[in-house]
Every structure is written in structure tokens, then in C-alpha cells.
Amino acid sequence: MDDLRQVLRELLREELGRVRADLAPAAAPQVTQEAVAIRSSADLNAFALRVLEMAQDGARRADILAGRHRFRLAEDGAPVRIEAHQPAAPPPQAAPRQVRFERGMISERDIAGLPDGTTSVLADKSVRLTPLARDELRRRGIRLERTAS
Numbered sequence: 001m002d003d004l005r006q007v008l009r010e011l012l013r014e015e016l017g018r019v020r021a022d023l024a025p026a027a028a029p030q031v032t033q034e035a036v037a038i039r040s041s042a043d044l045n046a047f048a049l050r051v052l053e054m055a056q057d058g059a060r061r062a063d064i065l066a067g068r069h070r071f072r073l074a075e076d077g078a079p080v081r082i083e084a085h086q087p088a089a090p091p092p093q094a095a096p097r098q099v100r101f102e103r104g105m106i107s108e109r110d111i112a113g114l115p116d117g118t119t120s121v122l123a124d125k126s127v128r129l130t131p132l133a134r135d136e137l138r139r140r141g142i143r144l145e146r147t148a149s
Contacts, residue, residue: 106123108132
């Protein structure tokens, strides 16, 4: 019986050693950093072209995506002046504050699909609302107004 226990202990010791080796933390990946000086639009365009060129090499692309190759702003002591620019597209139009339903049945899904900022719903007399639609109107603070037509 003692021999059997000894054999089991040795087997467990070997197996636990293998498991510990498998669970040991892998060596930390080497991180490279590249200093980038961006003082003008030309510098920014040059940097973008460089990144595109680097992305053509599969290994370098993987390093950038995994964070093993990082970019940092160059620190040469000179202040960097960054000028704000105007957005290329005009800002989106404000959400309609009033929505009109002329016929049919309004469901909770219809109310949930209304744009943010909607303050009131105009519904013709023939339009019906489900109870859940009424609850959703109340929850969102949207006023229901009936029209005579």
C-alpha cells in the first residue's frame, strides 16, 4: 500500500509540474516606440503615408494592431500649435420636435423609434394607440395631441 501511495505521489508531482509550466506567464512582448513630430498638415500627411506603408507588411501591421509598436509625440521642447478646423459636413439637423401620425395603429415600437428630442405627437382622431405605446409616451415625456381631422 505504501508503494502505491509513493507511485501516486510521484505521478501527481510530475503532472503538477507540467501544469505549472503550461500556466507560467509568457514573456512580455517587446514594445517598440516611434517618436513622431507633427507640426503641420504636411507632417500629418507624411505620418499617415508612413503608417499606410508600414501596414503593407503583415508582421508590422500585426505589431501596430496588438500594441507592440506604438507611436508617441516627439518631445523636443518646442510648443506645438494645433489649430482647430471646421468640420467637413454641417452639423446634423436638430431632431423634429413634433411628429404627426395620420392613420393606423401606433405601437410601442413606433414610439421607441421616434428621434430623441421629440416633444409631442400629433395624431388624427382615427389613429389608435396601444396601451404600451401610451406607456412609452409617458416614460419619454412626450405629449400626445389629437387633431380634429
